[in-house]
Amino acid sequence: MSLLNNFAMPKKLIIANWKMLPETLGEAQGILEAVDEHLRILPSNISLVVCPPFVFIEEVSKMLQTTELGQRAVLGAQDIALADGAALTGEVSGAQLEKLGVRYVIIGHSERRWKLGESDAVVNEKLVRALADGLTPIVCIGERERDDQFKDTLRNQLEATFANISELDRQRCIIAYEPVWAISTNPGARPDTPENALESIAIIRAFIPDAPVLYGGSVNLDNAQSFLSTNGIDGVLVGGASVRTQEFLKILTIASAL
Numbered sequence: 001m002s003l004l005n006n007f008a009m010p011k012k013l014i015i016a017n018w019k020m021l022p023e024t025l026g027e028a029q030g031i032l033e034a035v036d037e038h039l040r041i042l043p044s045n046i047s048l049v050v051c052p053p054f055v056f057i058e059e060v061s062k063m064l065q066t067t068e069l070g071q072r073a074v075l076g077a078q079d080i081a082l083a084d085g086a087a088l089t090g091e092v093s094g095a096q097l098e099k100l101g102v103r104y105v106i107i108g109h110s111e112r113r114w115k116l117g118e119s120d121a122v123v124n125e126k127l128v129r130a131l132a133d134g135l136t137p138i139v140c141i142g143e144r145e146r147d148d149q150f151k152d153t154l155r156n157q158l159e160a161t162f163a164n165i166s167e168l169d170r171q172r173c174i175i176a177y178e179p180v181w182a183i184s185t186n187p188g189a190r191p192d193t194p195e196n197a198l199e200s201i202a203i204i205r206a207f208i209p210d211a212p213v214l215y216g217g218s219v220n221l222d223n224a225q226s227f228l229s230t231n232g233i234d235g236v237l238v239g240g241a242s243v244r245t246q247e248f249l250k251i252l253t254i255a256s257a258l
């Protein structure tokens with residue numbers, strides 16, 4: 001069942017995408033212990049999905065099962081292989097992750113699309129796989145440049161990403177609108193504005209009316225309030241700031257105060 005369905009709406013969803021950080025398990029545990037302690041003093045109105053790198057998935061899963069954090073946060077992965085049980089050296093399957101307690105998976109992140117050459121067809125296959133494995137996909141959609149064509153770019157990306165996915169399955173997804181030019185690690189990155197993001201989100205909602213839509217791209221302490229308090233934005237996908245522990249705790253405070 002989707003996390004959003006587990007809680008009374010309206011509620012903002014926060015996805016923490018740790019990317020390839022931190023370097024050690026000790027640091028990963030430190031982040032989660034701090035989040036655990038902080039969530040205990042906040043009202044229980046935040047939906048949080050933590051997406052650590054694969055190497056920490058099993059330990060984070062154990063932590064979620066043995067601490068109170070497990071009542072407040074759900075485990076996600078950053079990617080899955082495009083097939084289960086196949087010979088795919090170096091890959092990790094959705095079936096393996098599901099058995100470790102993973103419930104959500106990021107599909108089609110722009111770093112995979114543009115830095116690792118993941119095509120729309122591969123993203124589509126992974127989406128099919130995630131749904132078959134019972135994982136809730138967090139599907140990333142976003143244009144590389146905000147040029148005159150960006151609306152068509154988004155529509156084409158949506159069509160290709162969701163090709164042959166039924167209406168019912170589309171509604172099982174969470175969509176993260178992540179303009180590539182706004183992702184903090186890209187040269188010259190700047191956060192989008194909620195107003196601009198809503199223009200793109202309108203295109204996404206026209207395509208999939210019932211899925212929650214999040215904003216991602218340089219979400220930080222300075223702009224979290226503006227995105228989280230915007231009607232029509234159901235939450236945020238936080239990359240870099242999700243491993244800057246003190247900043248992330250403050251973002252959680254902002255989300256819980258809405």
Ligand code: PGA
Pocket residue numbers: 017178182183184185216217218219237238239240241
């Ligand atoms: P960022 O990353 O918050 O560091 O821009 C977001 C993402 O890449 O998902």
